[in-house]
Amino acid sequence: MIRAEQLTLSYRDGQRRLPVLKGISIHINRGEWVALTGANGCGKSSLIRTFNGLKIPTGGSLSAAGLDLRSPGNRTAVKQHIQLVFQNPEAQTIGSTPFEDIAFGLENRGLSREAMLAQIEKVLHQVGLTHKAEADVATLSGGERQRLAVACCLALETEMIIFDEVTSMLDPAGRRDILELARKLWEQGTTVLWVTQRMEELAESPRVAVMSQGKILYDGDTRTLFYSSGLPDALGWPSAPAVRIGQLLQAKGWPLHSLPLTEKDLEAVL
Amino acid sequence: MRIQANHVFFSYDRLPVLTDINLDIREGTLTVLCGVTGSGKSTLLRLLSGLAEPAAGTILLDGGQAAAGNVSMVFQQPETQLFAGSVHQELEYGLAERGVPGPQRLELIRSALARVGLPYDEFGGRSPFLLSGGEKRRLCIAAAIASLPGLLVLDEPTAGLDPQAAGSLLELLHGLRRSGLTLVIGTHDLDSFLPIADEAIVMSQGAVHYSGPASTLSADPLVLTGAGLEPPAYSRLGHRLRQRGLLAELPDSLDSLLAALAEQPLPAPPEEAPPASVQIPRLSWSGGENLLPAKGNMAGRSSAATDIQTASARKPWQRLDPRVKWLGMVLGTLAVLGMQALLPLLLASGLITGLMLSARIPWQRTIRFFRPFLLMFLFLWLLSALTWSSPDYKLGPVGLSLAGMERGGLNVLRFLLLVALGFLFTETTTGAPLREALEWGIAPLKKLGIRTRNWSLAVSVTLQFVPWILDKLAQLQLALNSRGRKARGMARYTPRQVALLIVPLLILVIGMGDELATAVESRGYDPTKERTPAYLLSWQNRDTLVMLCILLAAALLWTVSRFS
Structure with missing residues (x-):
């Protein structure tokens, strides 16, 4: 789905150029769930914005959904395949009702009006917002707004959705809702790149990529990251509780048939 | 405390x-x-x-x-509670508002910054707007504790911070608690x-x-x-x-869980391990069945009910073709701008009030929208009445002139009517019809090379965000109030207050504009392509009727303002 090789990106700051991405190589396969993490300002947001053509890399090669993103035409075309859900629920609704918001993205698709209305109805149902189709978006909760943003991606029949810290401004109920929705889509075949700073969300992903200062420090299996890479300690992360208990049990010589990452894993181990 | x-x-x-x-x-x-x-x-x-x-x-x-300065509050978003040009000024503002004499301020500022881990020598001169997320939170806390309050209230202090920043903020709050502050x-x-x-x-x-x-x-x-x-x-x-x-x-x-577990002599594990869990699980979500809260709480339920009620009450207005509403707004605006005397303005006020009542916009919503305008206009009115040269009433060095008051009053009333027209229009028209009608209206300009689709989109998105801007303004006001001065009424719009509000508000609006532009681009918006509108314009007989009424009312208002 994504093939990035030695990707670089820098911004102009007066006379100088500030490097933001310093040679990133990452491959994401179709149907995968990958979590991407790193401290604020490490370049995560810039990286994912290159994946759907919102930012143009200054060097390296990048293809997404089989399109070479060095060509400007492909940077528009890629948006049909890869969509982003942004962090701030308030700053991504363009219509004043959920219906209008979803319609906005469909306007340029050359659909008939009937097909468009049917599509809107379908995705509103998928995210559970049918009863709010005509509501003023200002009355939606943060969680509902994020689900609406997902509906907009679904309407475009996108193959991959990048979630950019979508839970960071939500309450626990909203967070649970959007995670469950993402998981459902993933199980139906959507490729998911889940950007987060929350340890429990990392622990629940099969693969994690860790960024720091424009580089990828780690990309691989989540168990290896938490149990043998030493990286979480080096970065000062408070690991997820199940992991810390697992580490303790491991140190005490408890024969673990599998190293726990989540509470459910721990349950199974015990 | x-x-x-x-x-x-x-x-x-x-x-x-x-x-x-x-x-x-x-x-x-x-x-x-x-x-x-x-x-x-x-x-x-x-x-x-x-x-x-x-x-x-x-x-x-x-x-x-509570005595002034004895309670401080820190809000969730630092963006809506930082105002000043430097970290030093940010703290000094609250101290000045709380009546701390100048010479004592520097020591209090230094000590508050030290307590939150932002050394004065390094941070005092820096701009609050350019600090990192974690540093901004710390600064907000420093501004809150500088006046040595007895109680500090915080709303979601760690939300949105990365794990390291959240961890050290937690440490900081724990330290404040140990120092005897009530939190x-x-x-x-x-x-x-x-x-x-x-x-x-x-x-x-x-x-x-x-x-x-x-x-x-x-x-x-x-x-x-x-x-x-x-x-x-x-x-x-x-x-x-x-x-x-x-x-x-x-x-x-x-x-304590880890400590207790470490001390525990662990019993031998069960012999037969469940095989299914050995494999890497597909995503598994936390929470045991018995401990999970019931899904779907009260939040939002009552508001959904009110939404439906108000929506059905506003139906007749929403059924109108948006073009006729645009016409009404444009003609209404021109008529109001042409009014110089009280009589036509009062007539127009009556008409607009009647229309607003018929649209059945919730009362609270109207008040919330107009409140900032009313106070600002009242202030402008007073300002236009001030005079040095020929005062009718003297108030020390300055005076008030009756003619100035009359002139200012009429101008303020005109402005208010224009705002009311815009409010009525946007409250009864959602973004898509508004945009379609505007695009239809300005379509001839396409021949001049003007990108009409971009313009109509920009206008409809901007209008949609007016309530958002007013909301942010209210949050900034609240944050200013929490710094000591409990300004009410007009005192919230003194030049000093307005000057403090304008920079953070602009930063918020520009940031929002930038994010929205990215969202528009990300959805594959392409003004050069043919598009399928979700909303279809359709002119009915009732629209013709309403158009005639608008023309008649505009002619009447124009005549009255001409001959009065």
């Missing part, structure tokens, strides 16, 4: 938000206030910090009313805050569901689940470890 709430009630838009709140918070404690969204948590925080008054009941601080913290993050809290208050549906020692919440998860909240992870895990005989007692933090 001891805080006592006795039979406190509060309602918003006639909906009860808090009912019969009784609390007694001891001096020098750290109290966690939790509850699902919509449980009344944020409102209670505002009442405790004196930024809102209870509708009934009393809140006593050390047995009486009340509203949060969803029970994993972080319960272990360091002395007391806890759990809110549910506007009432106190639990108030007492924080340790009870760790020991009895049902208290939290009963209020729709999920117990912290250490409590859920501790519960299960105890069920398996691996822990003697329920832990009150993750550290």
